[in-house]
Amino acid sequence: MSDRQDVWITGTGLVSALGEGLDQHWDALMAGGTPPYDDKTFAPYITFPTKPINYDTQIPKKGDQRQMEAWQRIGVYAAGLALTDAGIAKNAEILDKTDMIVAAGGGERDVAVDSSILTDVRGVEKRDAFVNERLMSDLRPTLFLAQLPNLLAGNISLVHGVVGSSRTFMGEEASGADALRVAHARIAAGQSDICLVGGAYNGTRWDLVLLFSLGTPLLEAPFRPVWDRGPEGALALAAMGAFVVIESRAHAEKRGAKPVARLTNVQSNRNPRQAGDTTSTLLDEWKTIENLVDPKSAVVISGASGAEPATSEERDALGRIGLPVRATTTYIGNGMEAQFLANIAIGCQAVRMGTLFPASGVGDTGEAPSGGIRQAVVTNVGHWRGEGLALIERVD
Amino acid sequence: MSGTGLRDTKGRPVVVITGMGIVSPLGSGKEDNWKRLTAGESGIRSITRFPTEGLRTTISGAVDHVYEEGMVSSELSEKLARLAGNEAIEQSGIAKGDFPGPFFLAFPPIEIEWSQRYALASASGANEKIEYADLVRAATKPEFRPFYEESKYGVVPERLAEHFGTKGSPISLTTACASGATAIQLGVEAIQRGECDAALAIGADGSITAESVVRFSLLSALSTNNGSPSGASRPFSKNRDGFVLAEGAGAVVLESYDHAVARGAKILAVVEGCGEKADNFHRTRSSPDGKPVITCMRYALADAGVTPADVDYINAHGTSTPENDKMEYLGVSTVFGDRLKDIPISSNKSMIGHTLTAAGAIEAVVSALTIINQRIPPTINYEVPDPLIPLDVVPNAARDAKVRRVISNSFGFGGQNTCLVITGEPN
Numbered sequence: 001m002s003d004r005q006d007v008w009i010t011g012t013g014l015v016s017a018l019g020e021g022l023d024q025h026w027d028a029l030m031a032g033g034t035p036p037y038d039d040k041t042f043a044p045y046i047t048f049p050t051k052p053i054n055y056d057t058q059i060p061k062k063g064d065q066r067q068m069e070a071w072q073r074i075g076v077y078a079a080g081l082a083l084t085d086a087g088i089a090k091n092a093e094i095l096d097k098t099d100m101i102v103a104a105g106g107g108e109r110d111v112a113v114d115s116s117i118l119t120d121v122r123g124v125e126k127r128d129a130f131v132n133e134r135l136m137s138d139l140r141p142t143l144f145l146a147q148l149p150n151l152l153a154g155n156i157s158l159v160h161g162v163v164g165s166s167r168t169f170m171g172e173e174a175s176g177a178d179a180l181r182v183a184h185a186r187i188a189a190g191q192s193d194i195c196l197v198g199g200a201y202n203g204t205r206w207d208l209v210l211l212f213s214l215g216t217p218l219l220e221a222p223f224r225p226v227w228d229r230g231p232e233g234a235l236a237l238a239a240m241g242a243f244v245v246i247e248s249r250a251h252a253e254k255r256g257a258k259p260v261a262r263l264t265n266v267q268s269n270r271n272p273r274q275a276g277d278t279t280s281t282l283l284d285e286w287k288t289i290e291n292l293v294d295p296k297s298a299v300v301i302s303g304a305s306g307a308e309p310a311t312s313e314e315r316d317a318l319g320r321i322g323l324p325v326r327a328t329t330t331y332i333g334n335g336m337e338a339q340f341l342a343n344i345a346i347g348c349q350a351v352r353m354g355t356l357f358p359a360s361g362v363g364d365t366g367e368a369p370s371g372g373i374r375q376a377v378v379t380n381v382g383h384w385r386g387e388g389l390a391l392i393e394r395v396d
Numbered sequence: 397m398s399g400t401g402l403r404d405t406k407g408r409p410v411v412v413i414t415g416m417g418i419v420s421p422l423g424s425g426k427e428d429n430w431k432r433l434t435a436g437e438s439g440i441r442s443i444t445r446f447p448t449e450g451l452r453t454t455i456s457g458a459v460d461h462v463y464e465e466g467m468v469s470s471e472l473s474e475k476l477a478r479l480a481g482n483e484a485i486e487q488s489g490i491a492k493g494d495f496p497g498p499f500f501l502a503f504p505p506i507e508i509e510w511s512q513r514y515a516l517a518s519a520s521g522a523n524e525k526i527e528y529a530d531l532v533r534a535a536t537k538p539e540f541r542p543f544y545e546e547s548k549y550g551v552v553p554e555r556l557a558e559h560f561g562t563k564g565s566p567i568s569l570t571t572a573c574a575s576g577a578t579a580i581q582l583g584v585e586a587i588q589r590g591e592c593d594a595a596l597a598i599g600a601d602g603s604i605t606a607e608s609v610v611r612f613s614l615l616s617a618l619s620t621n622n623g624s625p626s627g628a629s630r631p632f633s634k635n636r637d638g639f640v641l642a643e644g645a646g647a648v649v650l651e652s653y654d655h656a657v658a659r660g661a662k663i664l665a666v667v668e669g670c671g672e673k674a675d676n677f678h679r680t681r682s683s684p685d686g687k688p689v690i691t692c693m694r695y696a697l698a699d700a701g702v703t704p705a706d707v708d709y710i711n712a713h714g715t716s717t718p719e720n721d722k723m724e725y726l727g728v729s730t731v732f733g734d735r736l737k738d739i740p741i742s743s744n745k746s747m748i749g750h751t752l753t754a755a756g757a758i759e760a761v762v763s764a765l766t767i768i769n770q771r772i773p774p775t776i777n778y779e780v781p782d783p784l785i786p787l788d789v790v791p792n793a794a795r796d797a798k799v800r801r802v803i804s805n806s807f808g809f810g811g812q813n814t815c816l817v818i819t820g821e822p823n
Contacts, residue, residue, distance in 0.1 A: 132449060147611075155810075158676045174565050207507075207508070210516075213532050214536075215545065
């Protein structure tokens with residue numbers, strides 16, 4: 001292996017309830033106020049739909065759009081924004097060598113078909129045979145392709161021509177940190193020059209509202225910031241897509257690309273979530289980067305989910321670390337596989353703008369350092385498992 | 397990286413396999429599977445797990461010897477991963493429950509299943525049309541809590557990480573039918589980076605349900621040769637008509653050569669190289685010019701630091717679909733040229749069926765067994781050769797042969813292609 005390479009973020013693409021692109025996100029965050037949630041569609045639960053997206057600008061063929069479900073369209077769109085931002089969209093020579101690691105959920109179901117089968121099957125004597133026949137006649141053949149997690153990456157290859165390689169990681173929030181960690185490690189070690197990394201999620205779906213209502217509290221009115229959701233905690237499912245292009249500094253300089261930020265360190269770990277585990281894993285991760293961080297010009301962009309006790313444990317750890325903290329989930333909701341990448345993108349904007357948005361809730365502490373922000377520590381504490389941490393730095 | 401241990405031609409730590417496990421419709425364990433694979437037996441049978449009335453395909457390679465009544469896909473897949481992983485770790489001699497490295501798990505996408513939807517619908521008390529809102533109302537009852545863990549992507553890798561005692565965040569992944577090979581590639585790369593001395597890679601898939609059969613049927617991917625289950629998977633034959641869904645798991649313990657030698661482990665094989673290349677031709681079909689799979693094989697050979705002349709056997713992707721086998725022929729004939737007539741190429745899927753997420757891992761294990769035993773498992777059901785695919789498919793009967801190096805191909809939906817180059821113990 002060659003010596004360790006500097007890894008730069010050279011493009012970002014972000015879509016959420018706050019809009020698209022870092023500037024729209026930053027403006028909305030700085031404005032503060034009531035987040036743009038929806039408390040009607042899935043009442044009594046609160047969700048965060050994306051703002052309306054004109055998919056045609058990144059997915060020009062209607063046929064391609066039809067072959068995808070919403071989570072894939074959101075992801076392909078955000079990936080296109082990142083490739084465009086990095087200046088490599090439509091650059092076939094670079095895209096041919098561009099690797100890709102996508103964090104993805106999947107399983108978008110045809111809710112109408114499910115509902116009608118469940119309604120009609122009552123009282124039918126041969127239930128399984130009846131359902132077999134209905135599935136054979138009612139399911140759209142291409143729906144399967146909208147359900148497979150790896151078909152987000154597949155659609156990115158098709159629509160944007162990213163064909164160096166394609167890997168899809170699964171497993172809620174942790175998979176986003178795993179994806180970025182592996183992509184970063186591969187570039188740092190010289191196994192890859194450039195990689196598109198990201199995730200997409202559409203939590204504004206009945207089948208996912210059903211899944212989470214089986215096992216974890218979902219947020220109901222009144223809306224509360226992520227830190228203030230009581231001892232049981234609560235999630236607010238969201239739609240979002242977040243991608244970054246990362247590459248070796250040498251690769252970026254050779255093609256004349258400017259860095260958005262340096263991606264200095266990415267960690268992803270797990271523990272069995274006994275009392276205190278999340279706090280101690282985060283503090284262990286912090287210890288490995290502590291000597292790289294200047295407390296006078298660093299902030300934390302927290303990916304706290306609102307689930308408890310993980311969110312309180314994260315607050316405990318961040319209190320001991322002592323940097324100013326802002327949690328974004330209050331404003332954009334829970335985007336699972338996309339969450340960490342969304343926060344990486346927002347962290348890039350924090351070091352670029354040098355300011356912090358207004359605090360919201362008991363865990364948002366401190367103010368932006370008066371001398372500007374040079375470093376952002378981004379956390380990723382999954383609602384159920386996974387503790388991740390990244391350090392991004394301003395490049396002058 | 398620095399260090400004084402054994403390095404490959406690119407200066408990377410040599411990555412070896414020191415433990416292997418396998419479960420397939422043919423049986424559990426290497427011994428049983430190898431015996432049946434080399435006897436040319438088929439694991440394909442009529443489906444008995446659920447009623448097949450109304451389905452176009454009624455055969456599969458379901459692991460009936462592992463399945464327990466009422467299991468959902470995530471439970472069966474987890475059990476398969478556990479069985480294969482336990483066998484691999486036991487063979488490696490590494491302490492149970494304390495695996496000294498990361499975990500890469502190729503695992504099928506899972507979701508709430510029909511049996512669970514029925515239970516929720518019934519508990520909802522809805523009298524008129526049943527909507528998802530009704531299911532959601534019923535969902536918070538404590539008796540349905542198990543459905544949650546059975547349907548979340550992160551749960552099984554987490555449980556298995558606890559069981560095996562692997563280190564760090566377990567990575568579960570999918571690259572469709574290449575997933576098992578990708579899991580191995582991720583482990584190999586982590587060791588090559590010097591990030592760890594050992595890695596556990598498993599591919600498992602126990603996801604045959606009525607709906608999964610329907611989904612593949614609607615894509616016209618499955619064989620409908622229901623009258624002759626054992627004869628249905630016919631890779632490279634003229635009368636091939638689709639693949640046969642199957643279940644199973646393959647597991648490998650990967651280590652740096654130095655780590656394996658230092659602890660006195662027996663080295664079973666070397667993973668010399670990995671290649672991957674994405675295809676952007678179509679969601680389910682490969683580029684007709686074969687370029688992505690050609691590039692993928694060439695990358696794998698280059699990564700291994702070898703040439704086509706150094707390959708003795710090809711473990712084919714060989715799904716038995718009209719398109720895959722034709723495209724794979726185009727790929728291997730381009731990469732291997734005139735030498736192809738001297739290289740046997742066989743498909744384990746003729747006997748096992750297509751284990752989807754697990755296939756790449758199972759076939760890597762079989763590739764290593766082929767080298768260890770110097771015997772090539774056949775392509776069975778090869779009665780009507782396809783004149784457009786002139787290959788030495790090792791028809792119908794196993795063959796003793798000198799096999800020093802294998803390339804194992806895995807190609808999947810969504811443009812996923814991964815190839816592994818596996819060889820014997822380094823001299």
